[in-house]
Amino acid sequence: MDGDVNLAKRGRPARYTPDELLDVVVSVFISRGYDATSMDDLARATGLTKSSFYHHVSGKEELLRRVVARAVDALFAVLVEPESVDGRAVDRLEHVVRRSVDVLAAELPYVTVLLRVRGNTAAERWALNRRREFDRRLSALVRAAIDEGDVRADLDPALLTRLLFGMVNGVAEWYRPNGAHRSSAVADSLVRLAFDGLRRPG
Amino acid sequence: MDGDVNLAKRGRPARYTPDELLDVVVSVFISRGYDATSMDDLARATGLTKSSFYHHVSGKEELLRRVVARAVDALFAVLVEPESVDGRAVDRLEHVVRRSVDVLAAELPYVTVLLRVRGNTAAERWALNRRREFDRRLSALVRAAIDEGDVRADLDPALLTRLLFGMVNGVAEWYRPNGAHRSSAVADSLVRLAFDGLRRPG
DNA sequence: TCCTTTACCGAACGATCGGTCAGATAGTCT
DNA sequence: AGACTATCTGACCGATCGTTCGGTAAAGGA
Numbered sequence: 323m324d325g326d327v328n329l330a331k332r333g334r335p336a337r338y339t340p341d342e343l344l345d346v347v348v349s350v351f352i353s354r355g356y357d358a359t360s361m362d363d364l365a366r367a368t369g370l371t372k373s374s375f376y377h378h379v380s381g382k383e384e385l386l387r388r389v390v391a392r393a394v395d396a397l398f399a400v401l402v403e404p405e406s407v408d409g410r411a412v413d414r415l416e417h418v419v420r421r422s423v424d425v426l427a428a429e430l431p432y433v434t435v436l437l438r439v440r441g442n443t444a445a446e447r448w449a450l451n452r453r454r455e456f457d458r459r460l461s462a463l464v465r466a467a468i469d470e471g472d473v474r475a476d477l478d479p480a481l482l483t484r485l486l487f488g489m490v491n492g493v494a495e496w497y498r499p500n501g502a503h504r505s506s507a508v509a510d511s512l513v514r515l516a517f518d519g520l521r522r523p524g
Numbered sequence: 525m526d527g528d529v530n531l532a533k534r535g536r537p538a539r540y541t542p543d544e545l546l547d548v549v550v551s552v553f554i555s556r557g558y559d560a561t562s563m564d565d566l567a568r569a570t571g572l573t574k575s576s577f578y579h580h581v582s583g584k585e586e587l588l589r590r591v592v593a594r595a596v597d598a599l600f601a602v603l604v605e606p607e608s609v610d611g612r613a614v615d616r617l618e619h620v621v622r623r624s625v626d627v628l629a630a631e632l633p634y635v636t637v638l639l640r641v642r643g644n645t646a647a648e649r650w651a652l653n654r655r656r657e658f659d660r661r662l663s664a665l666v667r668a669a670i671d672e673g674d675v676r677a678d679l680d681p682a683l684l685t686r687l688l689f690g691m692v693n694g695v696a697e698w699y700r701p702n703g704a705h706r707s708s709a710v711a712d713s714l715v716r717l718a719f720d721g722l723r724r725p726g
Numbered sequence: 727t728c729c730t731t732t733a734c735c736g737a738a739c740g741a742t743c744g745g746t747c748a749g750a751t752a753g754t755c756t
Numbered sequence: 757a758g759a760c761t762a763t764c765t766g767a768c769c770g771a772t773c774g775t776t777c778g779g780t781a782a783a784g785g786a
Binding site: 533534535536537562563564574575578583584 | 744751752753754
């Protein structure tokens with residue numbers, strides 16, 4: 323309760339807060355790829371030496387763990403929002419889709435790293451398991467929307483889920499915060515495309 | 525013309541044809557990731573020593589170049605098929621989408637590697653440029669379909685293209701040759717979802 | 727001022743990286 | 757059989773990997 327309101331700062335002040343440091347780290351992970359990023363790359367990106375950098379972090383994999391955990395937490399937080407819990411399944415689905423795009427845009431580098439993990443290390447396998455759990459929740463939502471008669475029933479629900487959220491995840495490949503579209507416009511267009519299709523109405 | 529019908533085989537016979545060797549290589553690239561794959565990993569996957577392996581290939585990057593080139597060639601081949609050239613734009617678009625899924629399934633590991641390149645090396649930058657050119661061709665096709673009045677005009681064409689082919693590319697994340705769906709069923713469902721939306725008709 | 731605490735750094739560790747080389751091996755051709 | 761040729765191998769190279777350690781610099785508390 324009172325552990326983190328310790329404002330008495332002793333010793334030499336740090337150049338980075340843990341979160342600021344992670345922001346630098348994740349940006350390097352994005353541009354070079356996790357495996358191709360050396361600890362020296364990360365240290366130089368912060369302006370520290372490698373040994374100084376190790377004073378703040380325990381190792382490379384722990385950094386990956388923190389990055390993917392932040393992305394996973396942000397995505398799961400969408401599922402417990404009131405609009406994701408109450409109401410017709412099709413409306414909950416629309417909300418989850420829209421908010422997933424928002425989270426993806428707001429936490430772009432973190433979610434991007436999450437979407438690229440392959441399962442070589444323990445941290446990556448944990449992330450993959452969380453992603454699978456997330457997909458299961460989404461799939462259940464799609465099935466509920468079909469059962470309630472609001473979503474077409476002529477397509478396999480699992481396949482439908484994968485295609486829909488494949489489109490959502492694909493946004494991470496090209497979305498840029500200062501790009502042509504803001505996050506809400508992307509979410510709007512995606513929802514309209516997904517729900518009504520690209521064929522001209524009429 | 526007569527260069528490759530030289531059937532006179534001299535010297536010790538090889539255990540792999542170049543294509544067989546590339547199949548092994550790309551499977552390791554997929555499971556470990558390109559950067560995390562060492563030349564010794566590749567050699568051991570073929571049953572050769574690292575030095576024997578180097579007798580057949582010039583280096584790691586050349587392997588990546590061959591892998592992504594195969595994927596790029598397969599995708600561009602779709603664009604010159606008759607059904608991609610003749611007829612209404614909306615029909616050409618549907619054909620390109622459907623065949624892209626086919627190619628993605630048929631050349632799954634190669635296309636998967638292509639979709640993961642980040643531009644750190646010359647080979648990767650070449651692949652990214654080719655992908656951008658491919659995207660430009662797709663975007664032109666979408667715009668033509670809008671101009672011909674067959675695709676809704678209330679969404680930005682560039683955004684529409686990225687969302688649509690984001691869904692297509694996402695197939696590479698979960699499709700497995702011996703999985704629940706065959707390639708043509710995935711393509712059918714994807715086309716129906718993309719063109720008509722997931723809302724229940726009526 | 728001196729003490730404690732935290733931040734930072736240079737140098738080095740063993741391991742592994744991509745790549746090389748001189749030669750051994752196992753086939754075909756004459 | 758012997759020459760020839762492509763295939764394969766163990767040993768090794770310099771560079772870089774993630775990580776550690778002894779020690780120094782800079783701040784607040786006494």
